[in-house]
Structures are given as C-alpha cells and as structure tokens.
Amino acid sequence: MTTLTDAGIEPLFRLLGRYMPLEQADRTALAALEAGPLCHGDARTDIAREGENPTVIRLLVSGWACRYKDLPDGRRQIVDFFLPGEFCDLNIYILSELDHSIGALTAVRYYEIQPQQFQDVIDQRPRLLRALLWHEMVTSGIQRAWLVSIGQRSPLERLSHLFVELYYRLKTVGLATGTGFDLPITQNHLAEANGLSLVHLNRTLQEMRREGLIELSDRQLKIIDLDRLKRVAMFNGNYLHFNR
Amino acid sequence: MTTLTDAGIEPLFRLLGRYMPLEQADRTALAALEAGPLCHGDARTDIAREGENPTVIRLLVSGWACRYKDLPDGRRQIVDFFLPGEFCDLNIYILSELDHSIGALTAVRYYEIQPQQFQDVIDQRPRLLRALLWHEMVTSGIQRAWLVSIGQRSPLERLSHLFVELYYRLKTVGLATGTGFDLPITQNHLAEANGLSLVHLNRTLQEMRREGLIELSDRQLKIIDLDRLKRVAMFNGNYLHFNR
DNA sequence: CGGATGCTTGATGTATCTCAAGACGTGTGG
DNA sequence: CCACACGTCTTGAGATACATCAAGCATCCG
Numbered sequence: 001m002t003t004l005t006d007a008g009i010e011p012l013f014r015l016l017g018r019y020m021p022l023e024q025a026d027r028t029a030l031a032a033l034e035a036g037p038l039c040h041g042d043a044r045t046d047i048a049r050e051g052e053n054p055t056v057i058r059l060l061v062s063g064w065a066c067r068y069k070d071l072p073d074g075r076r077q078i079v080d081f082f083l084p085g086e087f088c089d090l091n092i093y094i095l096s097e098l099d100h101s102i103g104a105l106t107a108v109r110y111y112e113i114q115p116q117q118f119q120d121v122i123d124q125r126p127r128l129l130r131a132l133l134w135h136e137m138v139t140s141g142i143q144r145a146w147l148v149s150i151g152q153r154s155p156l157e158r159l160s161h162l163f164v165e166l167y168y169r170l171k172t173v174g175l176a177t178g179t180g181f182d183l184p185i186t187q188n189h190l191a192e193a194n195g196l197s198l199v200h201l202n203r204t205l206q207e208m209r210r211e212g213l214i215e216l217s218d219r220q221l222k223i224i225d226l227d228r229l230k231r232v233a234m235f236n237g238n239y240l241h242f243n244r
Numbered sequence: 245m246t247t248l249t250d251a252g253i254e255p256l257f258r259l260l261g262r263y264m265p266l267e268q269a270d271r272t273a274l275a276a277l278e279a280g281p282l283c284h285g286d287a288r289t290d291i292a293r294e295g296e297n298p299t300v301i302r303l304l305v306s307g308w309a310c311r312y313k314d315l316p317d318g319r320r321q322i323v324d325f326f327l328p329g330e331f332c333d334l335n336i337y338i339l340s341e342l343d344h345s346i347g348a349l350t351a352v353r354y355y356e357i358q359p360q361q362f363q364d365v366i367d368q369r370p371r372l373l374r375a376l377l378w379h380e381m382v383t384s385g386i387q388r389a390w391l392v393s394i395g396q397r398s399p400l401e402r403l404s405h406l407f408v409e410l411y412y413r414l415k416t417v418g419l420a421t422g423t424g425f426d427l428p429i430t431q432n433h434l435a436e437a438n439g440l441s442l443v444h445l446n447r448t449l450q451e452m453r454r455e456g457l458i459e460l461s462d463r464q465l466k467i468i469d470l471d472r473l474k475r476v477a478m479f480n481g482n483y484l485h486f487n488r
Numbered sequence: 489c490g491g492a493t494g495c496t497t498g499a500t501g502t503a504t505c506t507c508a509a510g511a512c513g514t515g516t517g518g
Numbered sequence: 519c520c521a522c523a524c525g526t527c528t529t530g531a532g533a534t535a536c537a538t539c540a541a542g543c544a545t546c547c548g
Contacts (some may be wrong), residue, residue, distance in 0.1 A: 015432050044525095050482075050483070067388070069388060069389075069392045070395060071397075071478050072393070072478055073478075075396040075398070077391060077392040077395040077396045077436070079388045079391045079392065087535065091377065091381055092381070094374070094378070094381075095378070095381060095485055096485075096487070097482055097485070099385045099388070099482045099485070100385075100388055100481035100483075103515055133335065133338070134338070134339070136336055137336070137338075137339060139384075140383075140384055140387065141343045141344075143324045143384065143387040143388065144311070144313060144343070144344055144345065146391055147321060147387065147390055147391055147394065148313045148323065150323040150395050150439065151321040151393065151394050151438075151439030152315060152319040152320070152321045153315075153437065154503090155503090155504085167251070171460075185459065186525085186527090187526075187527065188525095188526080188527095193397065194395075195394065195395030196504080196505095197504070197506075198526095199504090199505075199506080199507095199528090199529090200503085200504055200505070200526090202527065202528065202529090203504095203528090203529090205428045206528090210283075234315050234316055235360070238294075238295070238341055239341045239343035239344075241339055241340075241341070242341070243340070322490090398535090399535090400534085430493085430494060430495090431494075431495070432493095432494080440536080440537090441536070441538075442495090443496090443497090443536090443537075443538080443539095444492095444535085444537070445498090446496065447536095450496085451546055480490090480503070484536050489547105489548100490547100491547090491548090492531105492545105492547085492548105493530100493537100493544100493545085493546085493547105494544085494545085494546105494547100495519100495542105495543085495544080495545100496541100496542085496544100497520085497541085497542085497543100498539105498540085498541085498542105498546095499519085499520085499538105499539085499540090500537105500538085500539085501534090501536105501537085501538080501539100502534105502535105502537080502538095503535090503536080503537085504524085504532085504533105504534090504535080504547080505532105505534080505535085506531105506532085506533080506534095507531090507532085507533100508529100508530085508531090509529085509530085509532105510522105510527105510529085510530105511526100511528080511529100512525105512526085512527080512528100512538090513524100513525090513526085513527105513530100514524085514525085514526105515522105515523090515524085515525105516521100516522085516523085516524100517520105517521090517523105517543085518519100518523090
C-alpha cells in the first residue's frame with residue numbers, strides 16, 4: 001500500500017504541471033477521466049500481457065506497476081516503472097499488438113479510459129496534448145537513461161542513479177518528502193530492473209548503506225546525502241525535462 | 245560508404261510503407277523534404293550534441309549514425325542506430341534541450357528540415373502523420389528490446405538479436421539482401437552498443453563465426469541460417485510492428 | 489616512411505552469477 | 519492455536535564470464 005490512498009487525478013495534474021503551467025480548467029478537464037471504471041489489481045499479477053490488442057488507456061492511481069518483457073526461458077527485464085499519476089501507454093492503442101507486458105508490483109488501482117473519452121479531454125483543452133506528448137518524450141528519455149545505466153554503470157552507480165531518478169519522479173507526483181520516499185517493491189524487482197542477480201543486488205544495497213549513501217528498511221528509502229548520491233551516479237537530470 | 249549512394253526519399257518511403265499502404269501522392273509530398281540543405285558529416289564526428297537546443301529535423305540519406313549518451317569519465321553507450329531513411333528525432337525540437345548526442349559512425353549525408361517545412365508535408369497528407377507516429381512507437385519498442393538484451397541476454401544472444409533486428413530494419417529500407425547486409429561500423433561501435441568491452445565483443449564475434457551463425461569480413465555481414473540465429477537470440481519481431 | 493585506425497590474441501584479475509541454506513514475518517487452514 | 523507454506527532478505531562458497539592491460543599485425547593514407 002502506498003501512502004497516497006485516493007488522490008484521484010491529482011498526481012497526474014502535478015506531473016503535467018511540471019512541463020507547463022496549467023489552469024483550473026485543465027484540472028477539471030482531467031477530472032473527467034475519473035469517470036472510467038476504477039480497477040484493482042493484486043501484487044504480482046499482470047495488468048496487460050504481451051501480444052494482447054490494447055483498447056484502453058490506463059491511468060495508475062495508487063501502487064506501483066511496471067513495463068516488462070520476458071524471455072521464453074523465464075528471464076525477465078523490467079524496462080520502466082509506472083508510478084501513481086502516470087499513464088500505462090498513452091499511444092499504444094493505435095498499435096494492433098502489445099510488444100511488452102504490464103505488471104502490478106504492489107496492489108494497484110487504476111482507471112480504464114476509453115480512447116474516445118481521452119480524445120474528448122484533449123478536444124476540450126488542446127494544450128494538455130502538448131503536456132502529454134512532452135511526458136511521452138520524457139518516458140523515452142528515461143528508457144535511454146536506463147540503457148546507459150545497464151550498459152555502462154557499475155551496479156553501485158546504477159542503483160544510485162535509479163534512486164535519484166525515482167526521487168525526482170516521485171517528488172513530481174507528490175510522493176517524496178525532502179529526505180526520501182516509500183519504496184514498496186521488493187529487492188527482486190530492483191534486480192530485474194537493473195539486470196542484476198538478486199544476490200548481487202542485495203550486496204550492492206548493503207554497500208550503499210555501508211557507504212552512508214542511503215538507509216533502507218521497511219520499504220522506506222532515505223537518502224542521506226542527495227548531492228553525493230548524484231555524484232556517485234553521475235546523474236544529469238536533463239532527460240527528465242522539467243521546465244520549472 | 246554504403247551501397248546506396250543517393251536514394252533520396254526512397255528509403256523513408258519504403259520504411260513508412262511497412263506500416264500502412266502509401267500512395268504516389270504520399271511519395272511526392274515526402275519529396276518536398278529534399279528541398280532542405282543536404283549536409284555531409286565525416287565518420288566519428290557529432291551531428292548534434294547533448295545540451296544543444298534542437299531546431300531542425302534531420303533525415304538520414306546515406307551512412308550510419310547513432311544516438312548515444314556518454315558519462316563524464318568517457319564511457320559511452322550507443323542507445324540506437326540511425327539507418328538511411330530514418331529521422332534523427334522527429335519530435336525532439338519541441339523540447340528545449342537535447343538529452344543525448346547524435347554521432348556519425350560512417351560518412352553520412354542528411355537533409356536538414358525546418359519544422360515548418362515538415363508541418364507543410366503533414367498538412368498536405370495527414371495520413372503520413374499516423375505512419376510517422378507509428379515509427380516513433382517502433383523506435384520506443386526498439387529501445388525496450390535493447391534494454392532487455394543488455395539486461396538479460398548473454399553476449400552471444402545479444403549480438404545475435406542485434407543482427408537479426410538490423411537485418412529486418414535494413415530490409416525495410418532496401419539495404420539488405422536475402423543473405424545479409426553491409427555493416428559499415430566498427431567492432432568498437434558494436435561493443436559500445438552492446439555494453440561489452442571491445443575484446444569480449446571480438447571474441448563473441450569469433451564464437452558466432454565458429455558456430456556457423458554468421459560470416460563477417462570486409463564490413464559484409466552474411467547470415468548463414470536466419471532461423472537458427474533467431475532461435476539463439478530468442479527473437480520476437482513483434483516490437484517492429486510491421487503491418488504487412 | 490610514419491601515424492592513425494581497426495582487428496586479433498594472450499595473460500591475469502575480479503566482478504558477478506549460481507547454487508544452497510537459513511532466518512524472519514505473515515497469512516492460512518487444520 | 520499451532521503447523522505449515524510462502525515471500526522476502528540475507529549470507530557463504532565456488533565457478534566463471536567478462537573486463538582490463540598489453541602487444542602485435544594489417545591496412546590505409548598523407
């Protein structure tokens with residue numbers, strides 16, 4: 001369970017507001033998305049499966065989900081996290097077949113939104129479209145950043161980078177305090193996202209604690225020294241494209 | 245040098261035609277893009293640099309380029325290849341700052357297209373927009389596929405996967421024959437794209453040759469047995485989203 | 489001819505994976 | 519209420535895949 005139990009459209013509004021100033025009219029337009037059915041999903045279940053034909057847009061309200069791909073022999077790579085307030089695949093419904101799966105990492109709640117319903121919101125407030133496309137490009141940027149991390153950074157640098165990224169992303173949707181955030185996923189999830197074995201991920205976490213970079217227990221991540229963590233990670237936040 | 249010396253808009257037309265049937269009117273509309281200045285770039289030079297403010301759209305005509313990110317200490321990760329006929333960042337000009345660099349891997353030639361010029365083409369043939377967005381989503385899918393490769397596949401599987409992907413992508417733009425394609429980049433580039441050291445990449449290539457999967461010399465890659473290569477790579481081409 | 493670029497090979501060290509087991513907490517059914 | 523299964527985190531031991539360092543060779547080009 002996340003701390004935010006029923007924030008509805010608020011995280012999304014905050015998210016889009018990072019890219020351009022939004023008005024009250026934008027908020028009310030977005031609120032129309034809450035008309036869709038509110039769905040529940042248990043932890044460790046799929047929300048959508050590779051190969052399916054996507055017909056709805058999903059807006060995550062609470063809990064964490066992920067985009068992942070798996071190989072026939074069971075190996076699995078998480079390619080992105082979905083945080084509350086984020087869409088699972090805005091555009092994907094124009095494709096005929098999903099090329100990846102979407103899974104719930106914790107218990108989740110999300111709205112299912114019909115494409116037409118979505119279109120109505122855009123028609124009403126066209127400037128929201130720009131903010132949404134912007135967010136899509138940020139999503140691409142995140143993918144690239146992960147690729148660099150997995151391809152070039154050491155496990156310690158990699159985890160540091162991920163934690164800094166999550167810190168900023170969660171702050172954007174109002175889910176991080178000044179010192180840290182709720183990290184409701186397991187070490188195994190972190191391993192699958194970072195291309196590491198569970199054992200080695202665990203040892204890397206211990207090293208980070210030993211180095212005084214973070215504290216982590218009871219699903220609470222506390223960042224001891226953000227600047228140092230960013231230096232270790234060689235973090236450059238330009239790919240998150242915050243305008244203000 | 246690639247085999248295709250001056251194909252102009254043709255590779256792009258073939259590329260978009262993979263997503264939906266196009267008409268002659270679409271081709272002539274696209275031909276307007278050739279009005280922009282035709283630029284040249286040498287191998288191992290940057291076309292655009294991280295941090296710059298992008299103002300033009302670039303359409304690659306000949307040669308190979310790449311999207312890459314580098315770390316302060318010199319490590320570099322290639323996150324995608326640009327093949328002839330592909331755009332370097334269609335949407336990116338609405339962002340204020342590039343979050344990655346674009347580099348020429350071989351000698352390249354490309355058109356620089358003004359956003360307005362591009363808009364005119366879309367206005368003239370609105371259906372092209374859908375094909376272009378489709379391609380953007382394929383690009384995202386490729387990023388995800390690379391993430392899975394680097395995160396989960398062994399070097400041998402990873403290289404196999406890349407070669408199969410390149411084979412299909414090059415066939416799409418008319419640059420692959422039934423048995424292989426021109427691979428004008430260095431082993432160092434392949435290493436940087438796959439998150440491997442040059443030495444290990446070299447030995448992996450030798451293993452692939454020994455296994456009878458490929459032949460590679462003089463920048464010519466020959467695929468001996470495509471089905472077997474796909475099996476080794478656990479290749480599922482759904483992420484390329486060809487409609488036909 | 490000398491320098492740059494790219495490919496190849498050998499030797500060595502170590503980072504990371506794999507296998508295996510134990511501890512702890514939580515929920516569940518008998 | 520206890521026994522048990524399950525999920526999660528942790529630790530140890532051993533094997534190996536991969537990086538690093540170093541050198542040699544070929545080709546091309548000014």
